[in-house]
Amino acid sequence: MTKGSKNWNMVDVISHYRHDWMNRLQLIKGNLSLEKYERVNEIMEEIIIEAQQESRLCNLKAPELAGNLISFGWERHLFSIEYEIVGDTFHLDSLDRNLSAWCKDFFALLDQCAGDRCENQLVLTIEMSEELGQVRFFLDFHGMLNDMQSLHTYFMKLPDHQLSELTITAEEFTAAVIFYTK
Numbered sequence: 013m014t015k016g017s018k019n020w021n022m023v024d025v026i027s028h029y030r031h032d033w034m035n036r037l038q039l040i041k042g043n044l045s046l047e048k049y050e051r052v053n054e055i056m057e058e059i060i061i062e063a064q065q066e067s068r069l070c071n072l073k074a075p076e077l078a079g080n081l082i083s084f085g086w087e088r089h090l091f092s093i094e095y096e097i098v099g100d101t102f103h104l105d106s107l108d109r110n111l112s113a114w115c116k117d118f119f120a121l122l123d124q125c126a127g128d129r130c131e132n133q134l135v136l137t138i139e140m141s142e143e144l145g146q147v148r149f150f151l152d153f154h155g156m157l158n159d160m161q162s163l164h165t166y167f168m169k170l171p172d173h174q175l176s177e178l179t180i181t182a183e184e185f186t187a188a189v190i191f192y193t194k
Contacts, residue, residue: 020083028086065096069138073103076112080119081136090123091132091155099140104147107191111147114191118151118166125163127156145194148176151187160185 043051069078084093126132132155139148160180167178167187177188
């Protein structure tokens with residue numbers, strides 16, 4: 013597999029996933045040896061929550077989107093990502109390709125705009141509303157932005173009905189982008 017490509021073969025996927033789990037197990041083992049039992053419980057709770065969110069993500073029947081989010085940390089980025097799915101999930105198979113492409117483009121832009129001298133984090137909340145026929149991506153970034161203008165321009169180019177919220181400063185931004193299922 014070439015650097016920057018996302019054409020993971022099964023061995024690549026298993027290797028990366030195993031590496032992630034080994035890191036978690038080593039973290040638990042190290043804290044156990046230091047007798048930091050409260051921290052071990054916190055780590056285990058974080059793992060459980062992450063696994064539950066992965067399961068919810070996979071239940072959306074949007075394999076490209078799920079693959080992009082689950083494998084995000086397997087490549088170099090200037091920010092980390094945490095995601096959460098809220099609301100009653102429903103199938104997004106008809107939107108999968110569009111959502112995946114949008115995320116990929118947006119993440120590439122954020123890599124260009126984010127500062128490289130601090131810890132940057134993006135929290136992506138995917139709010140499901142089958143009754144309204146929409147999926148709302150709420151983006152909450154904390155860290156350092158070197159290029160706020162490009163980010164602002166990107167969001168301003170979205171159709172009015174798609175962007176429902178936007179705030180940008182040098183240290184954070186929040187945005188809500190709506191994708192319609194109907």
